[in-house]
Amino acid sequence: MSNPKHIDLYSQKYFLACTIGGILACGPTHSLVTPLDLVKCRSQVKPGIYKNVFDGWKNITKTEGFRGIFTGIGPTAIGYSLQGASKYGFYEFFKYKYSQVIGEDNAHKYRTIVYLTASASAEFIADIFLCPMEALKIRMQTTIPPYATTTAEGLKKIMASEGIYGFYKGLVPLWSRQVPYTMVKFASFEKTVEVLYKTFLSKPKSEYNKLQQLGVSFAGGYIAGVFCAVVSHPADVLVSKLNNQPKAAPGERQANAMDMFKKLGMRGLWTGLGPRIFMIGTLTALQWGVYDTFKVMVGLPTSG
Numbered sequence: 340m341s342n343p344k345h346i347d348l349y350s351q352k353y354f355l356a357c358t359i360g361g362i363l364a365c366g367p368t369h370s371l372v373t374p375l376d377l378v379k380c381r382s383q384v385k386p387g388i389y390k391n392v393f394d395g396w397k398n399i400t401k402t403e404g405f406r407g408i409f410t411g412i413g414p415t416a417i418g419y420s421l422q423g424a425s426k427y428g429f430y431e432f433f434k435y436k437y438s439q440v441i442g443e444d445n446a447h448k449y450r451t452i453v454y455l456t457a458s459a460s461a462e463f464i465a466d467i468f469l470c471p472m473e474a475l476k477i478r479m480q481t482t483i484p485p486y487a488t489t490t491a492e493g494l495k496k497i498m499a500s501e502g503i504y505g506f507y508k509g510l511v512p513l514w515s516r517q518v519p520y521t522m523v524k525f526a527s528f529e530k531t532v533e534v535l536y537k538t539f540l541s542k543p544k545s546e547y548n549k550l551q552q553l554g555v556s557f558a559g560g561y562i563a564g565v566f567c568a569v570v571s572h573p574a575d576v577l578v579s580k581l582n583n584q585p586k587a588a589p590g591e592r593q594a595n596a597m598d599m600f601k602k603l604g605m606r607g608l609w610t611g612l613g614p615r616i617f618m619i620g621t622l623t624a625l626q627w628g629v630y631d632t633f634k635v636m637v638g639l640p641t642s643g
Contacts, residue, residue: 346638349435356637358428364630365423368622370416374408375618377480382611383579384481392614403484411476413490418472422465427630429461430525454526462521466513471506473513477582509581516574520567524623528563532643535559544643552641556631557624559643564623568616573608575615 346352369376378395381388389395399407434457438446446453475493478486487493497505535555536544544552580599600608631641 348639353639354428354432356634356639357431358424360630360633361423361425361427362420363423363633364427364626366416366420368625368629369419370412371625372618372622373410373412373415375614375621376415377408377410379611379614379618380477380480380579381483382614383576384583386607386610392617407485410485411480414472414476414479414493417490418469418476421472422469423626425465425468426458426461426521429464430458430521433457433460451526451530454529455522458521458525459518462518463514465521466510466517469517470510470513473578474506474509474582477509477579481579481583509578512574512577512581516571516578519574520571523570524563524567527566528559528623528627529643531559531562532556536643544641549635549641553628553631553635556641556643557628560627561620561624563627564620565616567623568612568619572612572615576603576608576610 346356374396375392377399378389378392381395389398396408399410403410434453437453437457441449441453471494472490475487475490475497478497479493487496501508532555535558540547540555544555547555577599580603581594584594594602603610627642635641
């Protein structure tokens, strides 16, 4: 990549660059908001445990030390780096392939459908890589004191007590959270950027410098993030609740997603929405900012 001008659009180097950009966009940003994620997850599992985010941090620091607010950062960094690589890399790949299948004119005419199908396909694959680390992250964050102090310790404990099933029991709820989330994330970002350039800015995208284009990417990302948080929140609560369950006693059946849905009710599925909107809006804006900054650095155009 020393000579970025040699990266042709939709070449192998292009998809590789998008994959690396996805790692940089998702791994570090999700790790950065671990303190927010921690309070959000605990509030979902035990409503009312904290008055607000700042009260949560104050209580966690008091009882678990400053390090406590970063509980779960290990599996977060690993899991979302793997997910980011798959999500962004495969999104660009599927978007290109699906556009080829239906033809250039139809791809432009029905571009929102292309965005939705490409992002859904990419996230379906990405969640298979994310699920084990997400299971461990939630177990660590929602158990007080934490289920494990390190990623390696947590992986060994889940494997010893539940086997592979322990890592994938939340896969279907994860798909139900992440696939709609990613569909909204990519489609609303693409449409928001399009609207920003057409409606609120006076010149075509090509006439703005890279820094200005990155500003549009950040703004579009934040707006998309708010939509993402709302659409995916009920499934996010289900994932947290399922992975927080203790192992069922002999002869008892482990509660599944439908059991948990009935137990929580519609009101319970919206617990912790406020902190999550703030977290996901910030997270999505940072991700698009980082992703497009990396693309610019290697000589590729910004997204949208």
